[in-house]
Amino acid sequence: MRYLPLTDSDRGTMLSTIGVGSIDELFAELPSGEPTFDLPDCQSEISVERTMNAFARENLSCSDVPSFLGAGNYRHHTPASLDHLIQRGEFLTAYTPYQPEISQGTLQTIFEFQSQVAMMMDMEVANASMYDGATACAEAAAMACRVTKRSRVLMSGAVHPHYRDVTQTQLQHLGLEIECLAPDPIGIEDLIGRVDGGLACVVVQNPGFFGHLTDLTPLAEACHAAGVLLVACVTEPVSLGLVTPPGAMGADIVVGEGQSIAGPASFGGPGVGLFATQEKFLRQMPGRLCGETVDADGRRGFVLTLSTREQHIRREKATSNICTNSGLIALAFTIHMTLLGEAGFARLAEVNHANAVTLANKLGAIKGVKVVPQTFFNEFAITLSRPAAAVAENLAAKSILGGVPVSRFYPSYEELNNVLLVTATEMTTESDMDALVSGLGEALS
Amino acid sequence: MTDYSNIETTSGNRGLSFEEPLIFELDSQGSTAVDLEEPSHDMDRLGGLRRRGSIGLPGLSEPEVVRHYTRLSQKNYSIDSGFYPLGSCTMKHNPRLNEKMARLPGLGDIHPFQPESTVQGAYKLMDTLATWLKELTGLPAVALSPAAGAHGELCGVMAIRAAHQAAGNDDRKVVLVPESAHGTNPATAAICGYSVESIPGNGNGRVDVEALNARLGPDVAAVMITNPNTCGLFENEAKAIADAVHAAGAYFYMDGANFNAIVGRVTMSELGVDAMHINLHKTFSTPHGGGGPGAGPTVLSDALAPFAPVPFLVHDANGLRMAEHAGDADAPQSFGRMKGYHGQFGVFVRALAYMMSLGKDGLRQASGDAVLNANYLRVRLSEELTPSYDGVCMHEALFDDRFLKDTGVSTLDFAKSMIDEGFHPPTMYFPLVVHGALLMEPTETESKATLDQYCETVLALARKAKRGDTAEEFLSAPHLTPRRRLDETQAARKPILRWKPEPLKHAAE
Numbered sequence: 001m002r003y004l005p006l007t008d009s010d011r012g013t014m015l016s017t018i019g020v021g022s023i024d025e026l027f028a029e030l031p032s033g034e035p036t037f038d039l040p041d042c043q044s045e046i047s048v049e050r051t052m053n054a055f056a057r058e059n060l061s062c063s064d065v066p067s068f069l070g071a072g073n074y075r076h077h078t079p080a081s082l083d084h085l086i087q088r089g090e091f092l093t094a095y096t097p098y099q100p101e102i103s104q105g106t107l108q109t110i111f112e113f114q115s116q117v118a119m120m121m122d123m124e125v126a127n128a129s130m131y132d133g134a135t136a137c138a139e140a141a142a143m144a145c146r147v148t149k150r151s152r153v154l155m156s157g158a159v160h161p162h163y164r165d166v167t168q169t170q171l172q173h174l175g176l177e178i179e180c181l182a183p184d185p186i187g188i189e190d191l192i193g194r195v196d197g198g199l200a201c202v203v204v205q206n207p208g209f210f211g212h213l214t215d216l217t218p219l220a221e222a223c224h225a226a227g228v229l230l231v232a233c234v235t236e237p238v239s240l241g242l243v244t245p246p247g248a249m250g251a252d253i254v255v256g257e258g259q260s261i262a263g264p265a266s267f268g269g270p271g272v273g274l275f276a277t278q279e280k281f282l283r284q285m286p287g288r289l290c291g292e293t294v295d296a297d298g299r300r301g302f303v304l305t306l307s308t309r310e311q312h313i314r315r316e317k318a319t320s321n322i323c324t325n326s327g328l329i330a331l332a333f334t335i336h337m338t339l340l341g342e343a344g345f346a347r348l349a350e351v352n353h354a355n356a357v358t359l360a361n362k363l364g365a366i367k368g369v370k371v372v373p374q375t376f377f378n379e380f381a382i383t384l385s386r387p388a389a390a391v392a393e394n395l396a397a398k399s400i401l402g403g404v405p406v407s408r409f410y411p412s413y414e415e416l417n418n419v420l421l422v423t424a425t426e427m428t429t430e431s432d433m434d435a436l437v438s439g440l441g442e443a444l445s
Numbered sequence: 446m447t448d449y450s451n452i453e454t455t456s457g458n459r460g461l462s463f464e465e466p467l468i469f470e471l472d473s474q475g476s477t478a479v480d481l482e483e484p485s486h487d488m489d490r491l492g493g494l495r496r497r498g499s500i501g502l503p504g505l506s507e508p509e510v511v512r513h514y515t516r517l518s519q520k521n522y523s524i525d526s527g528f529y530p531l532g533s534c535t536m537k538h539n540p541r542l543n544e545k546m547a548r549l550p551g552l553g554d555i556h557p558f559q560p561e562s563t564v565q566g567a568y569k570l571m572d573t574l575a576t577w578l579k580e581l582t583g584l585p586a587v588a589l590s591p592a593a594g595a596h597g598e599l600c601g602v603m604a605i606r607a608a609h610q611a612a613g614n615d616d617r618k619v620v621l622v623p624e625s626a627h628g629t630n631p632a633t634a635a636i637c638g639y640s641v642e643s644i645p646g647n648g649n650g651r652v653d654v655e656a657l658n659a660r661l662g663p664d665v666a667a668v669m670i671t672n673p674n675t676c677g678l679f680e681n682e683a684k685a686i687a688d689a690v691h692a693a694g695a696y697f698y699m700d701g702a703n704f705n706a707i708v709g710r711v712t713m714s715e716l717g718v719d720a721m722h723i724n725l726h727k728t729f730s731t732p733h734g735g736g737g738p739g740a741g742p743t744v745l746s747d748a749l750a751p752f753a754p755v756p757f758l759v760h761d762a763n764g765l766r767m768a769e770h771a772g773d774a775d776a777p778q779s780f781g782r783m784k785g786y787h788g789q790f791g792v793f794v795r796a797l798a799y800m801m802s803l804g805k806d807g808l809r810q811a812s813g814d815a816v817l818n819a820n821y822l823r824v825r826l827s828e829e830l831t832p833s834y835d836g837v838c839m840h841e842a843l844f845d846d847r848f849l850k851d852t853g854v855s856t857l858d859f860a861k862s863m864i865d866e867g868f869h870p871p872t873m874y875f876p877l878v879v880h881g882a883l884l885m886e887p888t889e890t891e892s893k894a895t896l897d898q899y900c901e902t903v904l905a906l907a908r909k910a911k912r913g914d915t916a917e918e919f920l921s922a923p924h925l926t927p928r929r930r931l932d933e934t935q936a937a938r939k940p941i942l943r944w945k946p947e948p949l950k951h952a953a954e
Contacts, residue, residue, distance in 0.1 A: 001807045003538055003730075005892035006814050014821045014893065023813040026820055026837050029681040030711045037580050037709065042804035045542050052798060055573075056551025058566025060559065069556040072785065079479055081511050083548075089525030090518035093539050096736040097521075098531075101926040102864055105521035106735035109514070112468050115943040119500050125942045128736070131592035134785035162785040165771070169754070169781030170599075173606060173638030213494045244494045257785070266547070267567050268557030268786025270592070270738035282940065288736065293936035296921065296929035305936040311595070311632035312875075316641045321632035324593035324726065328734025335514055338468050341504030344477030347484075353491070354484035375492030389560075396560045404558040411770065426481060 001042055060396065062265065066432035067401040068359075070379040070423030071209070071409075072133065072160050072235040073268055074260035076348075077427060079339050082263070086332050096288075096327070100303045101295075106327070107302035110290040113334035120240045120337075121254040122247030123276035127287035128304075129330040130273025130322065133257025134166035137203065137233050139275065139286045139320055140253045141167050144201035144229040145176055146284045146319070152177045152199045156191060157184030158208030160235055161409040167203070176200075183410055185372050185381050185419060187212040192222045199226065201253075205233040206246060210406075210421070211380035212373035213243060220250025229253060237261055237274065238425075239377040241349025253277045262332040272329035283309060286320030348426060352378040355424040355433075362437050363422065368444040372419070379423040381406065385444050388420040394443045400435055462927055465516040469944045472503030478510050501946060520927045521735070522869050528895050530822075532841045532872035532884025533627070533675060535705045535727035540802065543731065543795035552794050557786040561766050567790065568765035572758050574797045578723060578742055581808070583712030586750035588743045588757065590788035594702055595629040597722025597741025598669070600754060600783055602637045604720060604745060605667045605696045607752035607780040614694065617666035623652045625675045625876040630700060639666060646878055650676035650834040650843070654686060661693035671700035672716070673707065675876040676834060677819065677841035677884065687717025696720065696749070704728045705888070706816055706840035709809030719746040725789075729796035740789035740796070751778040756787050814889035815840040818896060822885055825900040829907035833879040840888070846881025848907060853916035856881035859906065861930065864923035866902045 006014075011023065020026060062075050069075070086092065090105060097103030097110075110128045117126035130136040141153045153176060155164050164180050171178060181189050187210075191202055202223055207213050216232060223230045232246035234256035246254045259271035277285055283306070291305035311318040340348060356378040364371045368385035384391055388405035395402035403420040410416045424433070457464040489495065505513070522529070529536035547553055555564055571589060578587045588604075591597040602620070609617050620634035624643045631641040644660065647653040652670060661668075668690045672680045680686070687697045699713060699721040705728040713721050725731050726739035733739075745753055755776050756767045768775035771782060803811060816839055823832055823842035831847040846856045860870035860883065872884040887896060909915050923929065 001803065001810060003540060003803065003890055004807070004810060004814055005890065006817070010893040011814075011817060014817055018817075018820045018824050020820075020837070023817055026813075026816045027679075027707075027710055028837070029679045030707065031684065031715050033715075035583065035710070035712045035715065037805045039577060039580055039805040040801070042807040043801050045802070048542060048798050048801045049546070051801060052546045052549060052552070052570075052794070055566040055570040056549040058569065059551045059555050060563035061550040061554045062556055062559075063550040063554040067556065069558055071558050073557055075554070075556065079507075081478070081507055085511065085514045085518075087544060088515070088518040090521040090523045091514075091735055092544075092732045093524040093536075094521045094735045095529065095531055095534055095536060095733045099522070099864065099870055100931045101861070101923050101928050102522035102869065103520075103735075104927050105517040105519065108465070108467070108517055108520075109735075111943070115467075115469065116502065118943050119502065131596060131738070132785050135592065135596075135783075160785070162782065165782035166784060169603070169771075169783060170636070172781065173603075173636065175638070213492050215492075215494060240496070240500075242496055243491060244496050248497075264548075264553045264791075265556045266553055267555050267564070267790035269784070269789040270740075270791055271785070272738075282942075289940075289942055291936040292941040293932045295931050299928060301928040301931045303931045303933050303936045305933065305940060305942075308937075310628075312628040314632075315628045316631035316635040318628070318632040318635075321595045321599060321629050321636055322593075323595045323629050324724075324733075324737040324739040326592075326738045327736030328732065329738055331735065335510070337502065338505060338513070339478040339507065339510050340502075341477045341479075342499055342502040343475050343504055344479040344481065345500070345502060347477075347481045348479070350484045350487075351481055354486055354488070357488050357490050358485060360490070375490050375494070377491070393560050393562065396563050401556065401559055401563070408558060408769070411773070 062401060065399045065401055066435045068403050068422045068436060069401050071404040071421050072257060073265050074236055074423060074425060075265055075427055076238065076260055076425055078263050082332060082335050082339060085335050086328060091331055092328065097304060100301065104301060107290050109331050109334055111292065111302050113330050114290060116334055116337045117274050118276050120245060121276040122245040123254055124279045125282060126276035127285055127289050129325045130275050130287055131326055132271040132273045133233065133235055133255060134163045136255035136273030136275045137163040138167040138170035140231045140255045141201060141203060142171055143284050143286060144231060144253060147281055148200040148227060148229060150198060150200035151175060153201055153203065154194055154199055155180045155203045156205065157181040157189050158210065159203055159205045159233055160209050163233055183413060183416060185210040187214060191219050195222045195226050195228055197226045199228045201229040201231045203231040205235065207236060207239055207377045210373060211376035213375040213377065216246060216249035216251060236377060238349055238352055241345040242353055243377055258333040261336050262329045270326055270329050272326040272333055284319060287322055288325060351426045355428050359424040359433050362433055366437060366441050369440060378425055379421060381419050381421055384418045384420060387417045391443045395439045398439050400439045402436055402439060463516045465513060467944055468503050468513060471505055471509060471513065474504055476504035476506050478505060478507035527867060527869060528891060528899055529869040530871050530885040530887050531869060532886040533702060535886060535888055537730055537888040538890035539730055539732040540799060543798045546798045547791045547794040565764050568758055570797060571793055572765060574793050577800050578744060581708060582721065582744045583714030584744040585747055586745040586753060588745065588753045590754060590756060590784045591722060591741035591743055592784055592789055593737060593739035594722055594724045594741045595633060596783060597743040598629055598633040599636060600743040601698050601720030601722060602633055602667060603780045604749040604752040606637050608749055609666055611778060617664055619665045621660060621665060621668045623670060625878045626671060627675065627700060627702065630669045650678045651680055654682050657686060658689050661689060665693060665695045667696045667698050669698040669700060671702060673703045673839035677838040677843050678834060679839055683716045702727060703840060706812055708812045709805060710812055713744060719749050725792050725796040730799040731792050731795040738789055738792060740792035752780050754781055754783045755779050811889045818887040818889060818891060821896055822887055822900065826903055829904045841884055841886035843879065844883045845879040849910060852910045852913065854910045854919040856883055858919040858922060859910060862906055862919050862922040865925045868899055868902065
């Protein structure tokens with residue numbers, strides 16, 4: 001048992017110091033009767049690796065085949081130095097920085113993270129992270145209700161369906177009314193016409209779930225005229241290197257999923273929730289915040305601050321019950337953003353967009369395929385002449401992960417059965433695209 | 446000999462202790478540490494929404510970035526570098542095998558929406574983890590998707606509320622929590638629309654069962670109890686509490702933050718538990734990462750299992766598939782979805798690698814050693830410190846500040862002085878039920894030599910504090926850290942939560 005340092009001799013000495021005869025005596029208050037477990041005994045590293053490798057071999061890894069999957073989870077290149085740095089034990093194996101004198105490393109990285117996120121979103125402040133984009137969205141809707149003291153939330157049909165579901169679930173017992181519009185593949189829903197003075201917020205997503213980009217400015221103006229907050233979700237933050245950020249279009253709260261910048265898809269988790277807003281709403285914000293201050297010698301330092309909003313102080317009156325968040329993934333996000341810098345981030349976004357435009361042109365030329373949105377960043381919906389789920393299976397059998405069928409999210413909307421979401425990133429090569437074009441052509445012929 | 450140990454240095458660095466600016470202060474405009482090919486063309490489908498102006502991100506080369514974060518990392522205390530007896534947090538060794546496994550391309554580089562036929566290995570891994578968690582707790586179902594402990598609590602209490610609603614009992618509006626509870630318990634109950642009432646302790650650090658029984662009634666939806674509790678004690682009347690809770694028509698939620706103490710020694714089914722979250726980042730060794738990510742799978746009794754959140758795995762003729770839609774045929778009574786995708790898969794891989802490494806015999810030895818280590822601290826430190834309760838503790842030893850009476854030294858000062866000695870302080874001022882608490886959780890992954898050195902150090906500090914003429918040294922501790930005590934009042938009064946470029950800073954003033 002390689003993780004347990006005590007020897008039998010140590011245990012004996014310690015038991016006599018304590019004054020009991022055996023370890024089992026320390027558990028005398030537990031119910032008597034030893035439970036039995038149908039589980040294996042301890043194993044060597046070699047043996048564990050064999051089992052894990054067997055699990056891994058049964059999966060088709062995106063690293064081995066052309067992949068065009070997105071729908072809120074994106075595969076980008078991870079610089080080698082990034083994974084090295086987040087595995088430094090001083091970052092990896094530290095707790096939440098409750099003792100600032102010996103946590104300045106984590107605290108300064110959080111401060112830098114908060115700064116980068118706020119700047120990317122064009123917002124004033126950002127928090128230290130949430131679990132993921134979907135829970136950040138739910139927290140934003142709840143916060144908007146606290147700020148406006150109103151109880152109705154309107155969610156656009158372009159919001160990721162998981163964000164919608166999580167928001168509905170998490171807010172279901174708070175006496176709020178959440179209206180979700182039908183899925184909106186082409187960006188024609190009328191949000192402005194639905195804004196009224198009883199709404200707490202309108203929740204939108206840009207780029208939308210089906211890919212299209214929207215100028216949020218007119219909606220923001222309509223919201224603000226009615227005292228309504230505009231909450232904007234960003235599921236692909238790489239877009240912010242090229243696309244006008246929600247803050248510049250009048251959003252009051254911007255939330256997002258940082259996974260695409262932080263690192264691997266990891267089957268969808270862990271991710272990192274991004275959460276940014278305006279300073280005037282600070283006291284209603286959920287989650288941890290890091291702030292700058294000085295130490296006893298007057299030197300700049302960082303601490304967790306404004307914790308009177310949080311559960312460990314405020315208990316049932318807290319702004320959220322969140323405690324552990326997504327520190328290490330936030331660290332990965334901030335390191336990647338630092339590696340990229342302004343120039344690298346802009347270039348990354350440009351390459352993504354250029355590849356997506358190329359892919360859209362190639363796919364649009366296939367008989368039976370139509371590109372749905374007029375505008376997009378690196379992902380767009382296409383309609384096929386056949387059900388998309390079967391086509392995706394067919395492509396997978398040819399070792400192409402060709403896209404995400406929308407029916408997976410909206411099984412009851414028959415009109416979406418033939419819709420496939422397709423993504424191109426900097427990882428997508430010409431030959432990947434050609435493989436998809438030929439695979440789709442065959443599948444639809 | 447002249448003492449040069451306090452010399453002022455020109456650079457501000459002190460040997461291996463470096464001063465490190467913010468990345469924004471290291472900016473070499475236009476630099477990048479990531480070389481990418483030029484885009485293949487500049488055709489644009491942005492519909493006029495191209496970003497105007499720059500973001501203002503700094504540009505650095507790779508060596509500068511690597512040095513920046515390496516230097517910052519060196520300002521952190523971590524379990525890799527030292528003893529971290531932070532009560533309630535289970536800071537145990539994080540095996541690197543787990544990291545290696547999570548990075549296998551077949552586990553790390555798979556997408557949540559691949560066709561299900563291409564991810565059967567991932568589903569089997571999740572199903573295996575679920576089997577371990579159900580077996581170790583004796584409960585029949587587990588919801589894997591909650592992202593952390595507090596999220597797992599939310600899962601359990603949402604399931605409880607859904608069960609009451611399904612039975613037409615939605616007039617139950619109260620959740621009872623002991624006064625020693627984690628702050629997340631009442632915060633969670635409030636999100637589920639419940640009002641929260643506190644149950645007093647009994648003087649032995651446990652729930653006052655008579656007071657609890659007296660409060661149970663038709664308006665109570667659930668009782669949430671941490672076991673072992675936040676005083677480090679086993680709630681030895683847990684089963685009787687569960688029976689009373691059930692007799693009153695309510696559900697019994699157990700906060701599993703302290704599960705590490707009892708793994709392999711008792712099951713939740715024996716204790717009458719209806720729901721319990723398991724912090725994989727505590728009990729099952731996945732790294733805390735400076736504040737997450739965690740995972741909070743929540744085991745559920747037969748009564749609550751039908752209300753579990755989506756997604757969950759379903760076995761059918763073709764293997765495993767994911768039930769993803771609350772309300773459909775697979776999940777007719779599910780209360781909804783708590784998280785995007787399929788939960789914290791990367792954390793699942795790490796936790797399962799750990800469980801398999803220890804096995805059922807190793808897990809039982811681990812809880813035994815964790816409790817042995819805590820009792821060893823309790824007995825040895827009682828020589829100078831004041832334990833809050835008599836008798837055997839579980840995985841953590843609780844002391845209060847009576848031993849510091851009239852010394853002028855507070856719990857905070859005493860804890861800060863441990864930092865100068867190279868130890869991470871214990872949890873301070875929690876639980877709230879004792880005065881000036883110091884809650885120490887050594888875990889099973891510490892050697893006797895480490896515990897002995899810690900005990901000798903803490904005892905020496907206690908003797909020093911009691912001498913009476915040393916308060917000043919404690920009040921100003923720590924002295925040997927990259928930063929001394931930080932002004933938290935100023936941080937809260939004038940929040941500076943991000944870097945701003947100079948012109949903006951001036952404009953704001």
